[in-house]
Amino acid sequence: MSEIAAPVAAAALVDDVDRHRLWRRFRRSRLALPSLIVLAVLVVVAVFAPLVAPHDPNAQDYDALLAPPSSSHWFGTDSIGRDIFSRVVFGSRASLLVGAGAVLVAFVGGLVIGLAAGYLGRWADEALMRVMDAGQAFPGLILSFALTAALGPSITTVAFGVGIVAVPTVARVVRGQVLVVRELDYVSAARVLGLRDTVLVVRHIFPNVVGPAIIQGIILMSSAILTEAALSFLGLGIQPPTPSWGALMRDGYNSLADAPWISMSAGAAIFLSVLAINFVGEGLRESVVDP
Template sequence: MAVLAKSKNDIVLHNQEEVVSPGREAWKSFKKNKFALVGAGIVVFFIIIAILAPVIAPYGVNEQVLSNRNAPPSADHWFGTDDFGRDILSRVMFGSRISLWVGFVAVMGSIVIGCFLGIIAGYYGRWIDTLISRIFDIMLAFPSILLAIAVVAVLGPSLQNALIAIALINVPNFGRLIRSKVLSVKQEEYIMAAKAIGMSDARILFHHVLPNSLAPIIVQGTLAIATAIIEAAALGFLGMGAQPPEPEWGKMLADSRQYIIQAPWTVLFPGVAIMLTVLGFNLMGDGLRDALDPRMKS
């Protein structure tokens, strides 16, 4: 009897050990991906830089010393100075705040609008689905940067309008993604049971359909932040995003392109900042995809 009881206890403990929440399982899978951890480390590094920029920046973001224009990297100015004698390291630090802010806010706006339209289209179908899908198709027919330029040209060049443009051009990506997920989720038995007991459509959508469709949205959102940062830099480079004297990385590249031969550091460090940030989000997004997608698991 004692042996039998011990065996039953072992079975219970074994079963308890096997019960792992999906979030914890995804985290364990994510930690095994070294490239994903490197990407997450890069992202966390730039987030910390953005938060602490006013404290750790060695100089004021717009502090000018005209007698020290285009000075090379030195002990006083680690990244050198630009054509106005401003410290490039300080401007790169403050520029991380703008780029990350644009990336996060624009993608969140795209997710909210895209998910709302995608859920409505996928759940109700018929003419609503046709109308929303055709709108997405029309938007996707244009190159994203060209559509963003058109939106900013209508609204006027500014960082806020560039943010709106970036959010709008990414709406179809999230809308189509969530629509395809809803089309499969709404056929599940628990959704049919919810309808059978008289649960409202809004409750079904936001309590059952949306939570079970979030995994691909999280992955796409992480990758979209990298794209949004590049698009913000492109608009800034074209003079349609951040305006002087804001230290936006793309604008810094545009202002320094005429000094690329005599003062290459004025272009190098903002460009490296863009590259590393985008690389970090892409590596982290790939890791999240592997961790959250059941098809990627053995």
């Protein structure tokens, strides 16, 4: 083995050992691994919704209005005869897309702001963090309402509005990590060697702060799903006839006494997905923090 290849192979071996160690720590949690399986099933259901759903989610069966759960309609039907199970399955697409989009917006925005504030310090840190404080001063749900109402209701605008609200949280996590990493010996040595700031941040600081940002983003995904459901319930989120869990909750609210299965089905889907995401995020956090 050449002198150049040996360090590369050693680094790859260390990375492989670290991945196995993190996986063992993750499996220690009794709820993290089952939650990961549940989350994977939800993703598969969302991707293959046309194959999973037994009916067209917008097809109307006027012979089965507000029909209770049965062999032909597993979760019953709504007031115009649409199959609730099919709408829950297709609604997972909207909810997970909004959650993933919001996390992407929050992750990118928070990462850039947190890196700049933590590394530059002084006036840049003060100015950026005061802006983040101003953003966090507004109630997140109200700010999401305002942004979505201003931009117009759609999956893209809902994801953007929810993501913008979460940027300050990610930015503060990243900034705190940067403040620690930038004082480490290897960063100081790289600075003494004359590395440019951009190279120093990209090669030495970014890899050490991206992990906590990803974990925070995963946990924020549950908040994004809940916010989307609230927006759709109030008519400011994803618009009919596109199925979404929040819209199902709103439809079921008007028939709660006669057809509780509508709201219960959507509520159970929201509860299960949010719980699974939170347990996966906590499991990842514990696997990184625990010795």
